[in-house]
Amino acid sequence: MKGGEHRAIWLHAALVAGLAGLHFVLPDYHHGIFARVMVLAVFAMGYNIAFGYTGLLSLGHAMFFAAGLYGAALPIYHLGWSVWPSLGMGLLAGLVLAVIVGCLALRTVGVAFMIVTLMFSQVFYLTTLYFTTYTRGEEGLVLPQAARMLALPGQNVSLANADMRYWVALILFGVTLAFSFALVRSRFGRSLVAIRENEERMRMLGYDVFASKLAAMAISGVVSAAAGSAYAVLFGYAGSGFASIQYSILPLLWVLLGGAATVLGPFIGTLIMFYLIDVASSYTTAHMLVVGVALILLILYFPKGIVGTIRAKWLRWLP
Amino acid sequence: MTPLLETRNLSRSFGGLKAVDSVDFSLQEGEVRALIGPNGAGKTTFVSLICGRVPVESGSVIFDGRDITRLPAHKRVWAGIAYTFQITSIFANLSVLENVELASNRAGKGEESARAVLERIGIANLAGQKAGDLAYGHQRLVEIAMGLALKPRLLILDEPTQGLSVDEVEAFIALMREIARETTVLLIEHNMHVVMELSHRITVMERGRILAEGTPEEIRNDQAVQRAYLGA
Amino acid sequence: MGFGPYFLLATLEGLVMAAVLALTALGLSLVFGVMRVVNVAHGEFYMLGAVLAWWFASLVSGHPALGFLLALILSPLVVAGVAFLADRLVLQRLNYEPEATIVATIGLLYIIQQLALTFYGPEARPVQAPFDWRMQLPWFGYSAYKLFVIAASVAILLGTWFLLRRTSIGLVMRATQADREMAQAFAIPVSKVYAGVFALGAGLAALAAVLIVPIKQAHYLMGQDPLLLSFIVVIIGGLGSLRGTVVAALLIGLSDGIISMFFSPTLAKMLATLLVALVLVFRPQGLFGPAGMAAR
Numbered sequence: 153m154k155g156g157e158h159r160a161i162w163l164h165a166a167l168v169a170g171l172a173g174l175h176f177v178l179p180d181y182h183h184g185i186f187a188r189v190m191v192l193a194v195f196a197m198g199y200n201i202a203f204g205y206t207g208l209l210s211l212g213h214a215m216f217f218a219a220g221l222y223g224a225a226l227p228i229y230h231l232g233w234s235v236w237p238s239l240g241m242g243l244l245a246g247l248v249l250a251v252i253v254g255c256l257a258l259r260t261v262g263v264a265f266m267i268v269t270l271m272f273s274q275v276f277y278l279t280t281l282y283f284t285t286y287t288r289g290e291e292g293l294v295l296p297q298a299a300r301m302l303a304l305p306g307q308n309v310s311l312a313n314a315d316m317r318y319w320v321a322l323i324l325f326g327v328t329l330a331f332s333f334a335l336v337r338s339r340f341g342r343s344l345v346a347i348r349e350n351e352e353r354m355r356m357l358g359y360d361v362f363a364s365k366l367a368a369m370a371i372s373g374v375v376s377a378a379a380g381s382a383y384a385v386l387f388g389y390a391g392s393g394f395a396s397i398q399y400s401i402l403p404l405l406w407v408l409l410g411g412a413a414t415v416l417g418p419f420i421g422t423l424i425m426f427y428l429i430d431v432a433s434s435y436t437t438a439h440m441l442v443v444g445v446a447l448i449l450l451i452l453y454f455p456k457g458i459v460g461t462i463r464a465k466w467l468r469w470l471p
Numbered sequence: 472m473t474p475l476l477e478t479r480n481l482s483r484s485f486g487g488l489k490a491v492d493s494v495d496f497s498l499q500e501g502e503v504r505a506l507i508g509p510n511g512a513g514k515t516t517f518v519s520l521i522c523g524r525v526p527v528e529s530g531s532v533i534f535d536g537r538d539i540t541r542l543p544a545h546k547r548v549w550a551g552i553a554y555t556f557q558i559t560s561i562f563a564n565l566s567v568l569e570n571v572e573l574a575s576n577r578a579g580k581g582e583e584s585a586r587a588v589l590e591r592i593g594i595a596n597l598a599g600q601k602a603g604d605l606a607y608g609h610q611r612l613v614e615i616a617m618g619l620a621l622k623p624r625l626l627i628l629d630e631p632t633q634g635l636s637v638d639e640v641e642a643f644i645a646l647m648r649e650i651a652r653e654t655t656v657l658l659i660e661h662n663m664h665v666v667m668e669l670s671h672r673i674t675v676m677e678r679g680r681i682l683a684e685g686t687p688e689e690i691r692n693d694q695a696v697q698r699a700y701l702g703a
Numbered sequence: 704m705g706f707g708p709y710f711l712l713a714t715l716e717g718l719v720m721a722a723v724l725a726l727t728a729l730g731l732s733l734v735f736g737v738m739r740v741v742n743v744a745h746g747e748f749y750m751l752g753a754v755l756a757w758w759f760a761s762l763v764s765g766h767p768a769l770g771f772l773l774a775l776i777l778s779p780l781v782v783a784g785v786a787f788l789a790d791r792l793v794l795q796r797l798n799y800e801p802e803a804t805i806v807a808t809i810g811l812l813y814i815i816q817q818l819a820l821t822f823y824g825p826e827a828r829p830v831q832a833p834f835d836w837r838m839q840l841p842w843f844g845y846s847a848y849k850l851f852v853i854a855a856s857v858a859i860l861l862g863t864w865f866l867l868r869r870t871s872i873g874l875v876m877r878a879t880q881a882d883r884e885m886a887q888a889f890a891i892p893v894s895k896v897y898a899g900v901f902a903l904g905a906g907l908a909a910l911a912a913v914l915i916v917p918i919k920q921a922h923y924l925m926g927q928d929p930l931l932l933s934f935i936v937v938i939i940g941g942l943g944s945l946r947g948t949v950v951a952a953l954l955i956g957l958s959d960g961i962i963s964m965f966f967s968p969t970l971a972k973m974l975a976t977l978l979v980a981l982v983l984v985f986r987p988q989g990l991f992g993p994a995g996m997a998a999r
Contacts, residue, residue: 209802209805211805256980256981256984257984259984259985260983260984260987262801262802263739263741263801263805264983264987266741266802266805267741267934267938267980267983268980268983268984271934271976271977271979271980271983272977272980274931274972274976275973275976275977275980278969278972278973278976279973281969282967282969282970282973339576342569342573343573343576346562346565346573349562349563349564349565350560350562352524352560353556353560353561353562354573355524355544355545356522356524356544356545356548356553356554356556357545357548357573357574357577357617357621358545358546358548358549358577358621359545359577360543360545360546361545401809404806404809408806436821437820437821437825438817438818438820438821439817440813440816440817441813441814441817441818441821443810443813444809444810444811444812444813444814444815444816444817445810445813445814446810447806447807447809447810447813448793448807448810448811448814450806451797451803451806451807451810452793452796452797452807455803
């Protein structure tokens, strides 16, 4: 499949390049949306590793995103930390949480796993509400612009600047895209897919299935937390809403729409859904209706999602 | 000579039913042992206790001198035990080669080794095909290929000829003779022709216990076995 | 008022909560028990019951008992009908595959909730209780309606128990739960049973909501807490166990009221959710379910 590999690499590189190009042409409003979409697409890609590739339908990924979000925001807000160490803190929080939750939740399968992850996430959400003195609950923390300076060799860059925001989001997105690409083509990535297909067989082929799933959860959690941390420093806000059930349902929706177990799917799904909801909210307060209808239509008629269907029907080489 | 595989007082119940009842069993390296018995005798459960699919309730399993009773299933594969499923359990959406590679990767080898195994089994020409598209008989062979690619010392086959045509069964027997030169084989079988042709010794199980053990000739003439099977 | 009477008051309030919770949780438990389906939209059926109750009651002027009666009869029926449709149009087509079904019910949740927001609005609206009597106890007066709720719930629970254990419909349901394929072999129309059970589960939730709505108000977000609590009850009580559901509902209903009086409700919810998640991880059959009957 060498030809397919080259084509795939070119396609993904072209996407990143295209997004870079859009920086120069997009009007301000859409420019801001794309920056947001890229960060949330990282979240979706993180979720895809657990759900799409390993078959772990978690209904609690909001907690990993929020761990990254608060892990970065709290030190900046309360301790005056600079951006880099705070980002590190966010990633660490995501990793630790993913490992703990994974060790517990992975003792269950199927429906029980969904419920357990949902519940752990609810506990996290309620925790952010309970410690309202530190997190300011639903109202949230607004990170002052002065605190959002990224220290680069040679200069300090303000992340409140729309241009810088876009570039940072793009770099994060590009790195995550490349990482996903490499992961799914690696031996480990392929073993995850096989585990999803037939866990018992993999066990009898000598694979430590629990350890593999835990690793998948950990990676998924860290990537989701990376998105959360980035969101905090780029958009300067951390609120309980990001830990709520909605932010566990959304990545599921994005990945389903774009195509589970594809590398490009999460981005496509996030982009389309974001605009759909955006358009709907200009018409009605009940814009989440779009989410409900989309979920049902997708699961009934279109379970492979956009990129998944394209891959199945036409472009078999798509990773 | 220490046996390659030994079980002592091995037991397992489900609910109130003793599926495997205090079984003492031993298997020498290089043997081909057939495990036969009526349905519900506990053969698959017994074999699952050995390969780790089902946890042991009491008793012990000793492999190559080492007590593996508490060892998790995936670690027993490392120890040298490979199990092929009764109901074909291959990855339908992957190619035949990819299926076998999953196994050979585990043995520390790669694509070369997987192709060699396919050669040996005689299905190298199917390497690129999607496993789910194959005829049933070929799928069974992929199953066996996966077991072999693990380079096991003990290969456990659970009803490998079920659903195969007469020709395919003959081809299977020939293949097994070749494999048995390097690997110890324990197979559960209902096909008496296969059992008589291949096995050095036969173990007969009934209701969770070993009813009889011996050479094919001895078993053929054993009255208790005839009663169990034929109700004579 | 001394501690004793205060505790009695708390207990009565807890019993009312438990009564309504038992009905709601029973609906969820039946659906999971028979169909092996986790209906995340269950709380929205509850909410829909309350919202429709308000609407039906508002159609009738005069004695509030008339409006309430109308709501009590029609609201669960309408909600059951909605559930029946959802099952036929969506769940059946998915063949009740567990993960797909959950995603579909999440979609259903959003649709019902947002439609309520659109047509009912974001406000909370009260429904008048059918009667305004108070029972005079030695230490305080207590709403007779609340006592009625407890009594009604007990009656409905008994009725459901009777339906399940003593009628042929119940037998059919239990047979389908025990072994779907065998049931089909016995010419039981499994898909119809499933549609019926799904409708019954939704109807029970709606019924519970109609009973509670004169006490609390009808609001488009009111389904969230009952959903979580029902989950807790069903998991702790063991799936498919009617007795377990009732006992767990009593436990949770009573303790929730008492704990909320001493600790913050957020903390109470946190601890309850965490406890239940751990129960599901370490003891999947709940506290009452038979060993081996896990929430698979």
